[in-house]
Amino acid sequence: MLHEMGDLCAPEIGCIFWHAHTAYVEVQMNSRFGHYHTAIILALLFGAMAFCPPAHAVILWSDLRSRVVHNASMVIMDGQVKRDDKANDALYFKFRVDPLSDPADEAYYALFELVQTNQLRLGVGNALEAWGYSAAYTAETGPMNKSPNDDSSINDSGEFNLHSANPEAAPMSATRPYELPSHSHPRTIVFKVQYIPGADALVTVWLDPHLTHGWTEENQPSDITTRFKANACFDQIQLRHGGTGGPQHDGGNGWNFSDMAIATSFNDFVVVSFWETWWFLSLAAAALLVWVGATVRVIEGRKYQRQIQRAEQERTLERERARIAQDLHDELGSSLTRLSLLSGLVKADKESPEQVEIHANKLSQAADQTVRALEEIVWAVRPGSDTLQSLMDYIAHFANELFDGNSAHCRLDLPGDLPALPLPPDMRHNIFLIVKEALTNALKHAKAREVRLQSKLSGQMLEILVADDGKGFDPGSLAEGWRNGMGNMRRRAAAMSAKLDVQSTPRQGTTVALSVDLGNGKQGLKGS
Numbered sequence: 001m002l003h004e005m006g007d008l009c010a011p012e013i014g015c016i017f018w019h020a021h022t023a024y025v026e027v028q029m030n031s032r033f034g035h036y037h038t039a040i041i042l043a044l045l046f047g048a049m050a051f052c053p054p055a056h057a058v059i060l061w062s063d064l065r066s067r068v069v070h071n072a073s074m075v076i077m078d079g080q081v082k083r084d085d086k087a088n089d090a091l092y093f094k095f096r097v098d099p100l101s102d103p104a105d106e107a108y109y110a111l112f113e114l115v116q117t118n119q120l121r122l123g124v125g126n127a128l129e130a131w132g133y134s135a136a137y138t139a140e141t142g143p144m145n146k147s148p149n150d151d152s153s154i155n156d157s158g159e160f161n162l163h164s165a166n167p168e169a170a171p172m173s174a175t176r177p178y179e180l181p182s183h184s185h186p187r188t189i190v191f192k193v194q195y196i197p198g199a200d201a202l203v204t205v206w207l208d209p210h211l212t213h214g215w216t217e218e219n220q221p222s223d224i225t226t227r228f229k230a231n232a233c234f235d236q237i238q239l240r241h242g243g244t245g246g247p248q249h250d251g252g253n254g255w256n257f258s259d260m261a262i263a264t265s266f267n268d269f270v271v272v273s274f275w276e277t278w279w280f281l282s283l284a285a286a287a288l289l290v291w292v293g294a295t296v297r298v299i300e301g302r303k304y305q306r307q308i309q310r311a312e313q314e315r316t317l318e319r320e321r322a323r324i325a326q327d328l329h330d331e332l333g334s335s336l337t338r339l340s341l342l343s344g345l346v347k348a349d350k351e352s353p354e355q356v357e358i359h360a361n362k363l364s365q366a367a368d369q370t371v372r373a374l375e376e377i378v379w380a381v382r383p384g385s386d387t388l389q390s391l392m393d394y395i396a397h398f399a400n401e402l403f404d405g406n407s408a409h410c411r412l413d414l415p416g417d418l419p420a421l422p423l424p425p426d427m428r429h430n431i432f433l434i435v436k437e438a439l440t441n442a443l444k445h446a447k448a449r450e451v452r453l454q455s456k457l458s459g460q461m462l463e464i465l466v467a468d469d470g471k472g473f474d475p476g477s478l479a480e481g482w483r484n485g486m487g488n489m490r491r492r493a494a495a496m497s498a499k500l501d502v503q504s505t506p507r508q509g510t511t512v513a514l515s516v517d518l519g520n521g522k523q524g525l526k527g528s
Contacts, residue, residue, distance in 0.1 A: 058263065058264050058265075058268070059261055059262070059263050060080075060081045060091070060262045060263060060264065061077055061080050061081050061261065061262045062260065062261035063076055063260045063261070064258065064259055064260070064261075065258065066256055066257070066258040067239060067256070068254055068257075069110070069239045069240065069241040069254050069255055069257060070100075070241055070250075070251075070253060070254025071241060071242050071243070071250050071251060072240070072241065073238050073240040073241075074238060074239045074240070075236060075237070075238045076238065076239060076260065077236065077237040077262075078236050078237075079235055079236065081262050082116075082234060082236075083193075083195055083232070083233055083234060084233050085197065085198055085233055086197050086198075087195035087197065087233075088195055088196065089195060089264075090192060090194045090195065090264070091192070091195075091262055091263070091264065092190065092192050092193075092262070092263045092264065092265060092268070092269065093112070093190070093191050093192075093193070093260075093261070093262055094189070094190045094259065094260065094261045094262075094263075094269050095112050095188075095189055095257055095258070095259065095261075096187070096189075096258045096259040096260075097110070097187055097188075097189065097255050097258075098183075098184075098255070098258075099126075099183055099186075099255050099256075100183055100254050100255060101181070101183070101251055101252025101254060101255065102182055102252060103131075103180040103181070103182060104252075105243070105251055105252030105253075106131050107128055107129060107131065107243070108126070108128070108241070108242060108243040108244070108250075108251025108252065109123075109125075109126060109127060109128040109136065109251070110126045110181070110241045110251070110254070110255040111123030111124065111125040111126070111136055111240050111241075112124050112125050112189070112237070112260070113136075113137075113237065113238050113239070114232055114236075115234055115235070115236040115238055116233045116234050120136075120137050121137060121231050121232055121233055121234055122135065122136075122137055122138070122203065122230045122231065122232045122234075123135065123136035123137055123240070124136075124162075124189055124191055125189070126181050126255075127145075127159040127160075128244070129145070129146050129159055130142075130159045130160075130161055130178070131178075131180065132162070132168065132178035132179055132181070133161070133162040133164060133178060133179050133180075133181060133187065133189075133207055134159055134160060134161045134162055135159065135160045135162065135191075135205060135226075135228065135230070136157065136158075137157040137158070137231075138157070138160045138203075138228050139158060139200045139228070139230050140158055140160070140229055141159060142158075142160035142161045142228070144176065145158070145160060145161055146159065158230075161177060161226075162179075162189075162207045163177050163178070163207065163222075163223055163224055163225060163226045164177070164179035164207050164223070164224060165207075165208065165221065165224050166179045168180055177223075179207070183253075187207060187208045188208055188209065188211070189205065189206070189207055189208075190206045190211075190266065191204060191205040192204045192205075192217065192266065195232070200229040200230060200232075201229065201230060201232040202227070202229060203229065203230050204227050205225070205226045206220050206224050206226075207224045207226070208224060211269055211270050211271050212270065212272075213270065213271075213273065213276040215270060216266060216267060216270075217266040237260075239255075239257050241254045241255050316424070316425070319425075319426060323425070323426070323429065324377060327373075328377065335370035335373055338366045339363065339366050339367060339370065342359050342363040342366060343363065345359045346359045346360060372398075372401070376398075376432070376436075379394055385428070386422050386423055386425065387420050387421060387422060388418045388420075388421040388423055388457070388462070388518070389418045389419075391428050391431060392414050392415065392416075392418060392455060394432065395432060395435050395453070395455075396412055396414055398432075398435075398436065398439075399412060399439055399453055400412075402439055402440070403439075403443065403451070406443060407449070408443055408448050408449060408450065408451060409449065409450050409451070410439070410450075410451045410452075410453060411451070411452045412453050413452065413453065413454040413455070414453065414454070414455045415455060415456065415457065418457060419457075423518065426496075427496050427516070427518075430492040430493070430495055430496050431462075431464070431496070431514070431516060433488075433492055434489050434493060434500070434512075434514055435453070435464060435466060435514070437485050437488065437489050438466035438489070438512040439451065439453065441485060442466065442468040442470060445470075445473075446468045446509070447470050447471055448470030448471075448509065449469055449470075450468070451466065451467070451468045452465070452466070452467045452468070453465075453466055454467075460518045460519040461515060461516070461517055461518070462516045462518055463513070463514070463515050463516075464514045464516075465511065465512070465513050465514075466511070466512040467510070467511040467512075468509050469509045470509050471506065472504045472505050472507055472510055473504050473506060473510065474506055475502070475504060486502065493514065496516055496520060497517065497520050498514060498515060498516040498517070498520075499513075499515040499516075500512070500514055501513040501514075501515075
C-alpha cells in the first residue's frame with residue numbers, strides 16, 4: 001500500500017534550506033547566466049524533499065489470500081492485533097468479498113467478525129436477518145432492521161443495514177437503502193472503529209468505497225457511508241458463514257473473502273499509481289525545473305554567443321572601415337596629391353614642350369596607379385570577393401595588368417578549382433598586398449626577365465611563391481624604400497599569424513614565400 005506524504009520535521013527543512021542557500025551563493029559566484037539560478041534552487045528543494053521520509057500510516061496486519069468459507073468459521077488472525085475497552089485510538093479494517101450465495105439462499109449469515117475471548121463483538125458482511133450487506137452484533141439497530149427483541153431465539157443482538165450506491169428496488173418504484181449480496185458482484189468493504197474508553201466504539205462503514213488517488217474517508221459519498229455504535233473490542237478475527245439450519249437452509253455456496261488488512265489510516269488502503277505518488281511528482285517537478293533551468297541556460301548561452309558574435313562583427317566592421325579609410329588616405333590620397341602636383345607642373349612649364357611631355361607621361365602613370373588603387377579598394381569591399389578563388393582570380397588579374405607592356409614576363413601557376421573557402425576582409429587584403437608588393441618589387445627594382453607566381457592549397461594551408469631571376473639584393477644593405485616595403489610585408493604576415501620567408505642573393509634573383517593557415521581567419525585576426 002502507498003501512503004501520502006507527511007509533514008517534514010524542522011531539522012529536515014533547515015537542512016534543505018541550508019543546502020539551497022549554499023547552492024544559491026555558489027551559483028551567484030560561479031555562473032555568468034544568472035537568470036536560471038532560481039530554477040536550480042527550486043529543483044534542489046524538490047529533490048531534497050523527495051528523499052525525506054514522510055510520516056505515514058501503518059499496516060498492522062494483512063492477509064491477501066483468497067478464502068472460501070461455507071457453513072463454517074475460520075480464524076484468520078489470533079492475537080497479532082488487539083484492542084480492549086481501554087483503547088482510545090482508531091483502526092481501519094478492509095476486506096473484499098465475492099458472494100457465492102445468491103439472494104435466493106437467504107436467510108444466511110456471512111461475516112468478517114471481531115472476537116474477544118471467544119465472544120462475538122462486531123460482524124460486517126451479511127447479518128442473518130438483514131437480507132443485505134449489513135453489520136451484526138451492533139449496539140443499535142438500523143431503521144429498517146428487526147429489533148433484537150423481535151425473535152430472541154434467532155437474533156439476540158442488533159443488526160444494521162449498510163448504505164449502498166446500488167440500492168434494491170422496492171414496490172411502487174421505491175428503493176431500499178441496502179444492497180442484496182449476489183454472485184459475480186464482488187464488493188470491497190472498509191470500516192473504521194473509533195475506540196472510546198469504557199464505552200461503545202463509533203463505527204463507520206463504507207460499502208465499495210473509492211480507493212484511488214485523491215479519495216479520503218472525508219470525501220466518500222454519503223450513499224455508501226453508514227455509521228453506528230458497537231462493542232468492537234477484539235483479540236481475534238474470524239470468518240463465518242452459515243444458514244438457519246437443515247440441508248435446504250445452508251446459506252448457499254458460501255462467501256469468498258480476500259485482500260484483508262488492518263491499518264491505522266484510511267489512506268493506507270488507497271491505491272495510488274506510481275505517477276501519482278508524492279515522490280514521483282516531486283521528482284517530476286524537480287526534473288521539470290532542472291529542464292527549465294537547463295533550457296534557460298542554453299537560451300542565455302546562445303544569447304550570450306550572439307552578443308559576442310555581434311560585438312565581433314562590429315569590431316570587424318570597425319577594423320574594415322579603418323582599413324578602408326587608411327587605404328583611401330594612403331593610396332588615393334597620395335595618388336591624387338601627386339596628380340595635383342603634376343598638373344601644376346604642366347601649367348608651370350607650358351612654355352617648355354619637352355617638360356610638358358615629361359610631366360604628362362608622369363601624370364598618365366599616376367592616373368593609372370590611382371585607378372588601380374581605387375579598383376583594389378572596390379574589390380576588397382565588393383560582395384562576392386570574400387572567397388579564396390576570388391582572391392586568386394584578382395591576383396591573376398592584377399599581375400596581368402602590372403606586367404602588360406613590360407619586357408619582363410610573368411608566368412602564372414595558380415589553381416583554378418579552389419574550394420569556396422570564405423576569407424575575412426583583413427586576411428584577404430593582407431595576402432593581396434604582400435603579393436602586390438613582391439610583384440611590384442620584382443618589376444621595378446629587380447630588373448627581372450621572368451617572374452613566376454605560384455600558389456597551392458594543402459588542407460587549410462595556403463602557400464604563395466613569387467620568384468624572379470633579377471639582380472637580387474643583399475638583405476643587409478637594403479635601401480630605405482626596400483626596407484619599408486619589406487617591413488610592411490612582414491607586419492601584414494604577422495597580422496595573419498602567417499610565415500613570410502624572403503631569400504635573395506645578388507645577381508641570383510629573389511624568392512618570396514608566404515604560408516598562411518586559413519583556419520586562423522575563423523578565430524579573428526589582428527588589425528592590419
